[in-house]
Amino acid sequence: MSTSEALLAELAGLIKIWGRELGFQQIGITDCHLEEHGERLTAWLRAGHHGTMEWMAAHGEKRWRPGLLEPNTLRVISASLDYLPPDTAPVRILKDSSKAYVSRYATGRDYHKLIRKRLAHLAQKIELFCNARGLHCSGRAFTDSAPVMERALAEKAGLGWIGKNCMVLSENAGSWFFLGEVYTSLALPVDDKPQRNQCGDCTACLKVCPTDAFVGPYQLDARRCISYLTIENLGPIPEEFREPMGNRVFGCDDCQIICPWNRFAKPTAETDFHPRHGLDNGELSQLFRWDEEEFLRKTAGSAIRRIGYERWRRNLAVAIGNSEPGPEVIGLLEQALPSASALVAEHIRWALARLRSGRHRKRKLRRPQ
Ligand code: SF4
Incomplete structure (x- = not known):
């Protein structure tokens, strides 16, 4: 292993530790090969299943070629943050026709700012590590804010599998979580142990x-x-x-x-949610x-x-x-x-x-x- 490979391996380990310190429950690293997902997205758009969400079609290949969105991107760090509020009773509310059901991700504060801030912090820690060791790096944090294939990246990074309901499902955390990413120019070692699709016969x-x-x-x-x-x-x-x-x-x-x-979903400790x-x-x-x-x-x-x-x-x-x-x-x-x-x-x-x-x-x- 060369010195720079050893440094990148050390950094990959630190990224997991820092991510958890920043409150993320899951964090993984993947490459940028999303062509298969790009083909599926193109077919979905062609079928018109996106309705009036023109922004889904607007950015073309940028979605499945991360390097076109952020030049020099070689890896994507994918992170998840649980959002299910504690003591929530979704079924009780759904059964009571006098009540208003609001999707559980939206009953608290908006997640964009919080997640982007934490991911930017993570990107900063990576930069400091690199600067101190003479490694050049660039990076950018996203959360549901740019043409990014969040679910595909999360699946590839080992955070879960895309289930029949099109959500990322994790054997440790269910699906009540937000996703965010850091695009980086560093050739970090990737997490090559994806979670097996465990939807089975369930429909x-x-x-x-x-x-x-x-x-x-x-x-x-x-x-x-x-x-x-x-x-x-x-x-x-x-x-x-x-x-x-x-x-x-x-x-x-x-x-x-x-x-x-x-x-297996756990209630969030984030009071913002x-x-x-x-x-x-x-x-x-x-x-x-x-x-x-x-x-x-x-x-x-x-x-x-x-x-x-x-x-x-x-x-x-x-x-x-x-x-x-x-x-x-x-x-x-x-x-x-x-x-x-x-x-x-x-x-x-x-x-x-x-x-x-x-x-x-x-x-x-x-x-x-
Ligand atoms: S696809 Fe899921 S979120 Fe959309 S209406 Fe059906 S059950 Fe509800």
């Missing part, structure tokens, strides 16, 4: 999906996914998905909740009463902020339309109708029609038990 995630968003195992039509419909979709929610949405007002976790590997303003357990009617000023105040620093007040109310109107009818909720919607935007008003009218007709009771909704 629980495919069957539980309320909107049948899986075209097949490992293939998601985002246009049908409640996460897409409630967050990415700017316009009206297509009628066929409104009833299956149930009370999910920001994202959906059903295909994670049902996954048996999530028995603990629920704020009761967003893990909010009453639909109470949230619908928020005016824009209250929405902006209570979602400051939260991922929910990005959908804005109008889409928030659009989603709430649908969920209220799926709740138990009663004079209070009907009155609430009627009162909101005259001042609502065209988008929200159309969803309120849909909700009122359902509540007045009692149609919401006819179908048994699919959800994890």
